[in-house]
Amino acid sequence: MPLRSLFVRLPVVFALLVTSSLSAQRLPKTVVPEHYQLRFTPDLGPDMAQNTFAGEETIDVKVAEPTNQVTLNAIELQLREVTITSGGRSQTATVEANEKDQMVTLKVPTPLPAGAAQIHIVFSGILNKDLRGFYSSEVDGKKIAVTQFESTDARRAFPSFDEPAMKATFDITIVAPTGDMAISNGKVISDTPGPEANQHTVKFATTPKLSTYLVAMIVGDFACVSSESEGVPIRVCAPPPGEKLGDFALSVAKFDIHYYNSYFGVPYPFGKLDLIAIPDFSAGAMENAGAITFRTAVLIIDPKSATERAKKNVAVDVTHEIAHQWFGDLVTMQWWDDVWLNEGFATWMEPKSLEAWRPQWKMSLFGVYENGRVMDQDSAEATRPIHAGAANTPDEIAQLFDGISYQKASAVLRMVETYVGEDQFRDGVRNYIHAHAYGNATAADFWSAITEATKKPVDKIMEPLVMQPGVPMVSVSARCEGQQTKVSLAQRRYYANSKMMEKPSSEIWELPVCFKSADGGRECHLLSKEKDELTLQGCQPWVFANAGGTGYYRSAYDAKLFSALQSNAETALNPAERLSLLNDEWAVVNANRGGVDDYLHLVHQFRNDHTLYAWAQIQDTLTNIDDHLLSPADGDRFHAWVRDLVTPLAHDLGWRPKTGEAENDRSLRPLVYSILGLTGRDESVLAEAEPMARKYLQGAPDAVDPSMVDVALRLGAFHGDSKLYDLYVSSLPKQSTPQAYRSLLDSLTYFQQPELITRTLDFSLSDQVRAQDTPLLLGYWKDTHPSPEVWNFVHTNWTAVAKKLTPGYYSFVQTLPAAFQCSETDRQQAAAFFHEHHVEGADLQERQALESIDDCVALKQQQGARLAKFLEQSPAEHAGAQ
Numbered sequence: 001m002p003l004r005s006l007f008v009r010l011p012v013v014f015a016l017l018v019t020s021s022l023s024a025q026r027l028p029k030t031v032v033p034e035h036y037q038l039r040f041t042p043d044l045g046p047d048m049a050q051n052t053f054a055g056e057e058t059i060d061v062k063v064a065e066p067t068n069q070v071t072l073n074a075i076e077l078q079l080r081e082v083t084i085t086s087g088g089r090s091q092t093a094t095v096e097a098n099e100k101d102q103m104v105t106l107k108v109p110t111p112l113p114a115g116a117a118q119i120h121i122v123f124s125g126i127l128n129k130d131l132r133g134f135y136s137s138e139v140d141g142k143k144i145a146v147t148q149f150e151s152t153d154a155r156r157a158f159p160s161f162d163e164p165a166m167k168a169t170f171d172i173t174i175v176a177p178t179g180d181m182a183i184s185n186g187k188v189i190s191d192t193p194g195p196e197a198n199q200h201t202v203k204f205a206t207t208p209k210l211s212t213y214l215v216a217m218i219v220g221d222f223a224c225v226s227s228e229s230e231g232v233p234i235r236v237c238a239p240p241p242g243e244k245l246g247d248f249a250l251s252v253a254k255f256d257i258h259y260y261n262s263y264f265g266v267p268y269p270f271g272k273l274d275l276i277a278i279p280d281f282s283a284g285a286m287e288n289a290g291a292i293t294f295r296t297a298v299l300i301i302d303p304k305s306a307t308e309r310a311k312k313n314v315a316v317d318v319t320h321e322i323a324h325q326w327f328g329d330l331v332t333m334q335w336w337d338d339v340w341l342n343e344g345f346a347t348w349m350e351p352k353s354l355e356a357w358r359p360q361w362k363m364s365l366f367g368v369y370e371n372g373r374v375m376d377q378d379s380a381e382a383t384r385p386i387h388a389g390a391a392n393t394p395d396e397i398a399q400l401f402d403g404i405s406y407q408k409a410s411a412v413l414r415m416v417e418t419y420v421g422e423d424q425f426r427d428g429v430r431n432y433i434h435a436h437a438y439g440n441a442t443a444a445d446f447w448s449a450i451t452e453a454t455k456k457p458v459d460k461i462m463e464p465l466v467m468q469p470g471v472p473m474v475s476v477s478a479r480c481e482g483q484q485t486k487v488s489l490a491q492r493r494y495y496a497n498s499k500m501m502e503k504p505s506s507e508i509w510e511l512p513v514c515f516k517s518a519d520g521g522r523e524c525h526l527l528s529k530e531k532d533e534l535t536l537q538g539c540q541p542w543v544f545a546n547a548g549g550t551g552y553y554r555s556a557y558d559a560k561l562f563s564a565l566q567s568n569a570e571t572a573l574n575p576a577e578r579l580s581l582l583n584d585e586w587a588v589v590n591a592n593r594g595g596v597d598d599y600l601h602l603v604h605q606f607r608n609d610h611t612l613y614a615w616a617q618i619q620d621t622l623t624n625i626d627d628h629l630l631s632p633a634d635g636d637r638f639h640a641w642v643r644d645l646v647t648p649l650a651h652d653l654g655w656r657p658k659t660g661e662a663e664n665d666r667s668l669r670p671l672v673y674s675i676l677g678l679t680g681r682d683e684s685v686l687a688e689a690e691p692m693a694r695k696y697l698q699g700a701p702d703a704v705d706p707s708m709v710d711v712a713l714r715l716g717a718f719h720g721d722s723k724l725y726d727l728y729v730s731s732l733p734k735q736s737t738p739q740a741y742r743s744l745l746d747s748l749t750y751f752q753q754p755e756l757i758t759r760t761l762d763f764s765l766s767d768q769v770r771a772q773d774t775p776l777l778l779g780y781w782k783d784t785h786p787s788p789e790v791w792n793f794v795h796t797n798w799t800a801v802a803k804k805l806t807p808g809y810y811s812f813v814q815t816l817p818a819a820f821q822c823s824e825t826d827r828q829q830a831a832a833f834f835h836e837h838h839v840e841g842a843d844l845q846e847r848q849a850l851e852s853i854d855d856c857v858a859l860k861q862q863q864g865a866r867l868a869k870f871l872e873q874s875p876a877e878h879a880g881a882q
Helices: 247-264 309-326 340-359 363-378 394-399 404-420 422-436 443-454 458-469 560-573 575-590 596-604 614-627 630-654 662-681 684-696 704-717 722-734 737-750 754-764 771-778 788-796 797-804 810-819 824-835 843-873
Strands: 029-043 054-063 065-075 077-085 089-092 094-098 103-111 116-126 133-139 142-148 171-179 183-184 188-193 199-204 216-220 223-229 232-238 273-278 291-295 331-333 439-441 471-481 484-494 511-517 524-526 532-538 556-557
Touching: 029 065, 029 737, 054 722, 065 824, 077 094, 089 103, 089 797, 142 291, 171 216, 171 722, 183 199, 183 309, 199 404, 223 247, 247 309, 247 422, 247 771, 273 309, 309 340, 309 662, 331 340, 331 422, 340 363, 340 404, 340 443, 363 404, 363 575, 363 614, 394 511, 394 824, 404 422, 404 443, 404 458, 404 511, 422 439, 422 443, 439 556, 458 754, 471 511, 471 560, 471 630, 471 722, 484 511, 524 532, 556 575, 560 575, 560 596, 575 596, 575 614, 596 614, 596 630, 596 797, 596 843, 614 630, 614 662, 614 843, 630 843, 662 704, 684 704, 684 722, 704 722, 722 737, 722 754, 737 771, 754 771, 754 788, 771 797, 788 797
Parallel strands: 029 171, 232 273, 273 291, 331 439, 471 556
Antiparallel strands: 029 054, 054 116, 065 103, 077 089, 077 116, 094 103, 133 142, 142 216, 171 199, 183 216, 188 199, 223 232, 471 484, 484 532, 511 524
16 A cells, blocks of 8 residues: 554543554553454444544463553554453553553553463544544545555554554454444454444454454445455445446456566465455555455446556556565564555556557566656655665654655565566565564565575665665676776765765675677676776677666666767667666756756757656656756747657647557557647647537537547646536536546646636535545646646645645645746745645655755756757757647
8 A cells, every 4th residue: 555542441431543653652562462353333424523433352472471451552542441351351451651652551450360261352433534543534425434454553543552563363353333444454253233213243264364454344235346366355345336347447457467476476366356446545555354446447447438548557456466465464473664565565466467468568668668767756865765764653654655665675586576587586585474474574574585595695685675775776898808898886875966966975885787799698696886897708799787777776877878878779679778768867967967958968868768667758758857857948949849859740640540550559658748748738639629628528529539638628728718618517517437537627727727727626615526636736846737726826826736635645745846937946935835734754854845846946957958059950850730
């Protein structure tokens, strides 16, 4: 998954209250759980002022040494009865709350002897609206109760040992309203009427050992489509009639079970698999064992009308969460500081299964593209190691669900796998899973297993990559001596900030650097010191220092070698390598070790390339240049250069698919037209898009090909007036799929008139927009150009914004710099804002936000004049139609 009390003595009801500053610490290990019996009765009655739930639990525990107290996690709960039984004797416990640490201590008069004991608690709570713990949602006037416990929110649903290493088995019973479905981690073993006339009681099979954050309960009006894979029953469930659009996700899940069973050598461990669409969901998805929950838009899809991008998004999310059933659920990290053992592993597995299922999608290239994006994040001084240093409080833990835990960890795994060999790496993974199944593991456990299986120094490679922050940079030069090529290497930490690059670097990595040479040879070298040299046979005209594009490092070539690579990139490098070269060259520009003109010359060589993710990278960078590097005087020239670059490919692709075209082109087409319209400001494309969008929304679906609906809506909005805006808003409730609704909602952020921007921002905080969708509208600046209206709105309405984004808005803080121009004045405004409205737990994100503005200012100062000169001096290359 991505991001994201005061007692008095019995018999009075005791309530836990939330505080604004949380500093939860670790539970003592004197008492540990072995088994939970849980019974929940959610009240979803229509006439209830507040949704509530009643709960009862019995926890079988093991007492390590005599004690008269047991400490658990609990918050926002009312405890009505608490007894502890040991050695045949039951004692009523008093309850003391540590509100600050989200704990309760149960005390009994006579110490509990070492051995087995039982804790029995009757409690209740509120089905909150915060999208965490046990909360309520609603669709078409019908209420739903759902859980979201990762990372530290099981304690909001039941008193528990809410730490990942305190695994136990669970027997769960749900008393649900008659007519509502109840879903949990295990199979249903009984479903009986009562205890009240309007209720039924559903009991679920005992789970294997689980961490508390993986427990799930869903109650509401759901329907399912079902199938099976290798004996595992699979369902995709949603509020009706949404389940009718569940077949695509079901087909992905069926293949994933087959693929992962084979890859891991361990059969799917949880008996059944449910994928459940939730209308209100803070995360994209959550890997609850056997009962994965999803935001509706990333599960329920109509493949006939959905774009290729939407299909890939669903497939990626389903594949990621099913991978977690092994990585995270079967084997769980010991503590949250190693959450990458969950998220990095699942991210690394995504392209493996999807390449086998849909090879035409070329998902391995997506991994190379993601490498580049996370290296951008990791190039800041304000970054963190994969293994987190501080992960004690809920806020500190929540910060760890970021690109470092997901994409960087995945990239490191992919690099090491390339170095040791896929089969050997897989053997190590299998050994790791077998050794720690139904238990917990650390980073050292993992790399020790791979080292043992491969007989290569994986432990020495992994430790600095996991424990040190930042991106390595490998500088490369080559010379011919006799009939050999001498390759000189140097490593240091890379920063996007040129001033930081002028300072010495203390970090040293053990880097498996894999070379590709002009004669087609491939050789890997373990770079373990600051400078090194290796010898290749033959006088090679060029060498490329990231064969396959799988290395997690920046490559910087001397001028002669870069020129040779640039000349041969189109014919001698494969798509992943070309993408890696393109990404590294922009990194060189950011560090002021190369020029933006050199980068744009390289981009121009991609003008006939049909590699989807190369163009995704180009779009990211061209948008950055357009938003932050251009002077007003250079805007028209740059937009003309972009049109000249992209128009031939756009004309080749056309607005509509051609018979027999490559599937890749169906995904490339909307991306190319987006660049042409939004960054190239091509008036003919914008003019074509507006009537397409209007006719589509007026009920003529054939007005635009399904693969181009998203881009037509965005481009159509770019010059749109208030009448068109009204059509977009009035069409929102009419959308037949979650993807169509989200696409149209996102398109509102492309209207450029100030009054329409204001309407969108006001709309984002209204009751008409679900909390999960508010960031989409408030992130206005992410795909369009910075505007003062957006920043002024967020600044003025921060209290309401923060409330709507609760519980976690760390990633939103990171988007704020894009609302600013590259100027010292804007940097001062951002710093003042963070000082005035500090986001609890977002310290790192705030530092990253300010640093990104600093880097932007520096880039403009260093490269602005060079860009202007380039745009003036190369008319033959970039003379586009005005």
